[in-house]
Amino acid sequence: xxxxxxxxxSKRYGxxxxxxxxxxxxxxxxxxxxxxxxxxxxxxxxxxxxxxxSADAGQVxxxxxxxxxxxxxxxxYMPEERGLYPKMKVGEQLTYLARLHGMPAAxxxxxxxxxxxxxxxxxxxxxxxxxxxxxxxxxxxxxxxLVHEPRILVLDExxxxxxxxxxDVMSQVLREKAADGVPVVxxxxxxxxxxxxxxxxxxxxSGQMVEIGAVxxxxxxxxxxxxxxxxxxxxxxxxxxxxxxxxxxxxxVTELELxxxxxxxxxxxxxxxxxxxxxxxxxxxxxADLFRSVVTTExxxx
Amino acid sequence: xxxxxTDIRMSPASAVGLVASREISTRLKAKAFRVSTAxxxxxxxxxxxxxxxxxxxxxxxxxxxxxxxxxxxxxxLKAGAQAVGENIDTSxxxxxxxxxxxLADGSIDALLTGDGKSVHVQVKKxxxxxxxxxxxxxxxxxxxxxxxxxxxxxxxEFNAAVAxxxxxxxxPLEQPYDYDGQQLVLGIAAGVLIYLSLMLNGQGVAQGxxxxxxxxxxxxxxxxIKPWQxxxxxxxxxxxxxxxxxxxxxxxxxxxxxxxNVLTISVSAxxxxxxWLIVWYLLGFFMYSIVFAALGALVSRQxxxxxxxxxxxxxxxxxxxxxISVLPSDPGNTFVEVLSVIPVFSPTLMPMRLAxxxxxxxxxxxxxxxxxxxxxxxxxxxxxxxxxAVMRSGAKVKLRDALRAA
Numbered sequence: 001x002x003x004x005x006x007x008x009x010s011k012r013y014g015x016x017x018x019x020x021x022x023x024x025x026x027x028x029x030x031x032x033x034x035x036x037x038x039x040x041x042x043x044x045x046x047x048x049x050x051x052x053x054s055a056d057a058g059q060v061x062x063x064x065x066x067x068x069x070x071x072x073x074x075x076x077y078m079p080e081e082r083g084l085y086p087k088m089k090v091g092e093q094l095t096y097l098a099r100l101h102g103m104p105a106a107x108x109x110x111x112x113x114x115x116x117x118x119x120x121x122x123x124x125x126x127x128x129x130x131x132x133x134x135x136x137x138x139x140x141x142x143x144x145x146l147v148h149e150p151r152i153l154v155l156d157e158x159x160x161x162x163x164x165x166x167x168d169v170m171s172q173v174l175r176e177k178a179a180d181g182v183p184v185v186x187x188x189x190x191x192x193x194x195x196x197x198x199x200x201x202x203x204x205x206s207g208q209m210v211e212i213g214a215v216x217x218x219x220x221x222x223x224x225x226x227x228x229x230x231x232x233x234x235x236x237x238x239x240x241x242x243x244x245x246x247x248x249x250x251x252x253v254t255e256l257e258l259x260x261x262x263x264x265x266x267x268x269x270x271x272x273x274x275x276x277x278x279x280x281x282x283x284x285x286x287x288a289d290l291f292r293s294v295v296t297t298e299x300x301x302x
Numbered sequence: 303x304x305x306x307x308t309d310i311r312m313s314p315a316s317a318v319g320l321v322a323s324r325e326i327s328t329r330l331k332a333k334a335f336r337v338s339t340a341x342x343x344x345x346x347x348x349x350x351x352x353x354x355x356x357x358x359x360x361x362x363x364x365x366x367x368x369x370x371x372x373x374x375x376x377x378x379l380k381a382g383a384q385a386v387g388e389n390i391d392t393s394x395x396x397x398x399x400x401x402x403x404x405l406a407d408g409s410i411d412a413l414l415t416g417d418g419k420s421v422h423v424q425v426k427k428x429x430x431x432x433x434x435x436x437x438x439x440x441x442x443x444x445x446x447x448x449x450x451x452x453x454x455x456x457x458x459e460f461n462a463a464v465a466x467x468x469x470x471x472x473x474p475l476e477q478p479y480d481y482d483g484q485q486l487v488l489g490i491a492a493g494v495l496i497y498l499s500l501m502l503n504g505q506g507v508a509q510g511x512x513x514x515x516x517x518x519x520x521x522x523x524x525x526x527i528k529p530w531q532x533x534x535x536x537x538x539x540x541x542x543x544x545x546x547x548x549x550x551x552x553x554x555x556x557x558x559x560x561x562x563n564v565l566t567i568s569v570s571a572x573x574x575x576x577x578w579l580i581v582w583y584l585l586g587f588f589m590y591s592i593v594f595a596a597l598g599a600l601v602s603r604q605x606x607x608x609x610x611x612x613x614x615x616x617x618x619x620x621x622x623x624x625x626i627s628v629l630p631s632d633p634g635n636t637f638v639e640v641l642s643v644i645p646v647f648s649p650t651l652m653p654m655r656l657a658x659x660x661x662x663x664x665x666x667x668x669x670x671x672x673x674x675x676x677x678x679x680x681x682x683x684x685x686x687x688x689x690x691a692v693m694r695s696g697a698k699v700k701l702r703d704a705l706r707a708a
Contacts, residue, residue, distance in 0.1 A: 047521075050525040051524075051525065052521055052524050052525055052693060053693070069528070072525060072526065073312065073526050075525065077522065077525045079518065079521040079522060079525075081518040081521060082518060083517050083518025083519035083520065083521060083522055084517065084519050084522075085513075085514075085517060085519055086517050087328070088328065096320070096324055097522065097526075099320055100317070100320055100321075100523065100526050100527060101526050102312045144522065
């Protein structure tokens, strides 16, 4: 069963290449984290998936079929540029948006009530959107993406601007949607959140997907680090060990990165040679570490 | 596991209908709309009542006082005034001194003094020109009567014979059209209404488009409906709202006019005027608002709307100004006649001419036909600009870029 597939999408604005054969897929029931630095092409990709922008090349498919105008009505979308009618009441606005996605009037109204309840803005249904705080507007924006009970979710920075309680509600909602078999893709700069929430992650740089896979896979694929607590060692105790890079020393703890061909046992021997070793730990890089190393790698010319 | 398939089929018509009904309900509920409609209606009714008070039957054009000696002039003065369409009231004063006092306090406009053998008049400051004409007629009459009496004839018989004389008009070579004052007023009112409505609602379309751009809601909308559906729904919705406003104001004005007897034309003529007004409002509105929607899409801030729509607005204003300044004094002006058939000017000029009457059928049909033919072209042109510009926020999009970009 295939979910949402982004297949070799390219887009340029004049001389600027925004996307270069962007390719990934989001399987049904999967939470997919879309990360990359600002301007890497995340928003452009999502806009193309929603048909708001047209691609120069490539295809977006859902369940194996190219996405059409009709399938797009099944997508719940949260644009990066938040937008609702400022002078329209929350309840009316959500009902209207649900109907624009093809929901019958009565269902649309019931769904608007359900989602305002769920997202904690039920008391503000009869207020104009502009009268709500930014945080509450954000919750209404989420409700707008969910109100037509979409079968696909494409959310651009859904967590930005949310308080911790709203982040928890949002995470819960996304997990439930995924559990119902909905492919969920969202972009975020909150990498700890992405790491906790997502089944798979894609890292983009300059309009290209550079790393893609389960968080654990990606972390396992990164360079191994060692944390060694050697109280009696002098500075430079680990220098000269083949394939070992000293990242820094804090107090008695030295952090090392093991390159190809490095032997952790050789490091341990060197550490023991300095005196007692209180801690010797192997650490996997966090998503944030991976992200940094990926996006700071020198740009590959086209 | 979600089940794909069973796509949501929503016809373009229902998408357009949803957008239009949102426009209608939010606008009809808006305080600004209700207030502006009420104010315009109130102004029109007040205007009609004011016309009634200042010109309608009641007040005389001037009041002339006479003494016992000049009492003989009172009746011929009134009769003479009537013959030239003046309405003069007469009132007797005790003597010339009392009459001068009344002149001074303004309760009479002129005082007939003297011994009653020839016409003498005194006023406070200036003698009104029309009154002077009437007095001139009176003094001729008096002189004539005296001559007739001197010749030994009876002035009353003589006058009766003269009054009975009539001229006979042979059929004119060309059938002229008689523009009466009321039709002129109707024509001007029609012009003002159409103009106001195009300005308010046409600008409303442009502002609505920019509102969606400024609030960024357009991206959410375009992820489910097509740009042309959004544009068409907006134009249609605002058009309906404008139509409601127009009917309320137009009908209110006509009813007030007929009720106060300011308008004495037949009800069918009045209804004809309202119907033409509605037809031309719709044609003018759709023609211009499509263009306004496209021009509005070029900018991202409400402050820039006026600047963006001004090229199109100039045609509306030009038509209105030409009509309102030329037609009242020269309803058959050839230049206006030609302009009123050209689509960009016809929505403002043709309804004025139609309300005044005397428009050949072929001109009325041709002007409607040309606008109807132009509208599909404008839709194509506007949809292209709108589609290309509406997602671009920030600086004003150049018209050329919007037309070219894919």
